[in-house]
Amino acid sequence: MNIRKYITIPSIAIGMACTLFSCSTVKPYQKNRLNDSEMELSARKTQKFEQNFQLYREGASGANGGKSGGGCGCN
Amino acid sequence: MRKIYLSVLALYLSILASHAQPVQPPVKDTSNYEMRKLKVDEINFVSAYYHQNGNNSAVTGGIGSEKLTDFANTIDLQLSKYNRAGRKNTLLFELGVDHYTSASSDKIDPYSVSSASSQDTRIYPSLNWTQSNENTGNSFGFTGSASHEFDYQSFGAGFNLTRLSHDKNTQFDFKLQAFLDKWKVILPVELRPAGYGSGSNRDGRNPVDHKPRNSFSASFSLSQVVTQRMQVLLVAEPSYQKGLLATDYQRVYFNGDFATGAGPNNDIFNERIEKLPGGRYKLPVAVRLNYFLDDRFIIRTFYRYYTDSWGIRAHTAEIEVPVKITPFISVSPFYRYSTQKGTKYFAPYGQHSVTDEYYTSDYDLSTLHSNFVGSGIRLAPPDGVFGIPHLNALELRFGHYMRSTGLNSNIVTLNLKIK
Numbered sequence: 001m002n003i004r005k006y007i008t009i010p011s012i013a014i015g016m017a018c019t020l021f022s023c024s025t026v027k028p029y030q031k032n033r034l035n036d037s038e039m040e041l042s043a044r045k046t047q048k049f050e051q052n053f054q055l056y057r058e059g060a061s062g063a064n065g066g067k068s069g070g071g072c073g074c075n
Numbered sequence: 076m077r078k079i080y081l082s083v084l085a086l087y088l089s090i091l092a093s094h095a096q097p098v099q100p101p102v103k104d105t106s107n108y109e110m111r112k113l114k115v116d117e118i119n120f121v122s123a124y125y126h127q128n129g130n131n132s133a134v135t136g137g138i139g140s141e142k143l144t145d146f147a148n149t150i151d152l153q154l155s156k157y158n159r160a161g162r163k164n165t166l167l168f169e170l171g172v173d174h175y176t177s178a179s180s181d182k183i184d185p186y187s188v189s190s191a192s193s194q195d196t197r198i199y200p201s202l203n204w205t206q207s208n209e210n211t212g213n214s215f216g217f218t219g220s221a222s223h224e225f226d227y228q229s230f231g232a233g234f235n236l237t238r239l240s241h242d243k244n245t246q247f248d249f250k251l252q253a254f255l256d257k258w259k260v261i262l263p264v265e266l267r268p269a270g271y272g273s274g275s276n277r278d279g280r281n282p283v284d285h286k287p288r289n290s291f292s293a294s295f296s297l298s299q300v301v302t303q304r305m306q307v308l309l310v311a312e313p314s315y316q317k318g319l320l321a322t323d324y325q326r327v328y329f330n331g332d333f334a335t336g337a338g339p340n341n342d343i344f345n346e347r348i349e350k351l352p353g354g355r356y357k358l359p360v361a362v363r364l365n366y367f368l369d370d371r372f373i374i375r376t377f378y379r380y381y382t383d384s385w386g387i388r389a390h391t392a393e394i395e396v397p398v399k400i401t402p403f404i405s406v407s408p409f410y411r412y413s414t415q416k417g418t419k420y421f422a423p424y425g426q427h428s429v430t431d432e433y434y435t436s437d438y439d440l441s442t443l444h445s446n447f448v449g450s451g452i453r454l455a456p457p458d459g460v461f462g463i464p465h466l467n468a469l470e471l472r473f474g475h476y477m478r479s480t481g482l483n484s485n486i487v488t489l490n491l492k493i494k
């Protein structure tokens with residue numbers, strides 16, 4: 001189990017680093033696809049309340065654009 | 076309650092009406108003058124109805140109905156104005172009103188007709204001010220927020236900072252948040268000491284305790300344009316909570332009697348209120364990757380790893396594939412899977428040992444996995460939804476949630492965007 005953890009986490013980190021450093025420079029006029037509203041790198045406004053109930057019904061929270069604690073009687 | 080909803084509805088309709096005036100053709104401005112008047116950028120109205128059912132209520136020690144409905148609404152209003160230096164000042168005001176009914180909260184005092192927390196309304200306004208330099212893309216801002224429930228008050232403050240690279244392909248966001256909360260300590264009826272109140276406003280003679288719960292979080296995110304079709308976001312959001320983190324009206328039944336050592340039963344001699352540590356460190360780390368496959372299909376993905384000091388470890392993965400039926404109408408089926416290893420403080424009804432230091436029978440903190448599946452539809456025609464010029468977009472989304480503990484729920488959400 002521990003060996004798997006020690007292999008999986010660095011592999012994901014290395015994979016992400018390779019993705020970031022291999023990116024090409026994209027000019028503003030080449031961003032028509034990236035500027036599409038469906039391409040936004042954030043949760044949708046309609047996901048706000050879904051994230052709220054998932055925060056109550058599961059132990060994990062945060063890093064998804066939703067709340068990470070505070071403001072309501074939940075853990 | 077009705078007054079609050081009518082007020083929110085009246086506010087929303089008046090904003091909609093003010094935007095529904097006949098549009099005059101704009102006078103072409105050939106000068107370099109920038110508008111310095113405060114203008115409305117965007118208004119969003121989001122409304123959701125949520126219903127759940129299950130049989131592991133924490134209020135009754137991990138058994139009993141978890142039936143709950145929640146009707147949640149928010150309206151946010153974004154205003155902006157340029158200052159003399161050409162910086163853009165943006166104000167984002169949000170007002171939320173939730174109303175819920177809960178079968179399990181009604182069991183705090185099962186002998187009463189309906190106990191204090193069987194239904195409640197939460198009202199939560201917030202205001203964010205952000206100043207941005209549109210040439211560099213850099214910005215900073217502050218947020219203040221409040222939240223009011225019958226038994227819970229919260230005040231929050233936040234700071235946000237954005238830095239954008241020269242080629243505008245890399246963005247770094249930093250956010251600090253603090254919530255200073257106060258909780259009215261409501262206890263199960265049979266476990267209240269003599270003279271301890273129910274918490275109800277009608278029970279003004281007997282006092283109840285109030286305890287703090289404070290939350291502090293920092294968020295670091297880095298977004299990167301990878302290619303003309305792909306962009307990625309990395310987020311880490313460490314947080315710390317301190318204070319009363321247990322829910323004191325949730326019961327726990329032990330596998331022995333504190334007085335005689337007899338087995339589990341509904342007797343107060345083997346029953347306690349939930350007890351959890353007074354501090355909790357959380358570390359979620361997430362990645363979001365979006366890919367524009369072709370003119371019809373877009374792939375949106377999300378993955379999060381979560382760990383905390385209570386021993387919960389969770390993996391959450393989500394995929395959504397918006398399909399463009401036309402350039403202005405898209406349908407977005409989605410699927411989310413989450414699995415978690417529960418906290419070491421959890422045990423089901425009647426299985427805690429009387430020697431345990433901390434204990435809970437709240438299945439939200441247990442080992443579980445969940446599936447969430449559904450679809451959304453988004454309409455954003457250039458001449459306005461249903462021909463209403465300022466109704467910029469309409470989004471409707473439905474989801475069905477299934478948890479391995481037997482809890483099921485449905486949620487439907489509507490977003491109207493006015494521009």
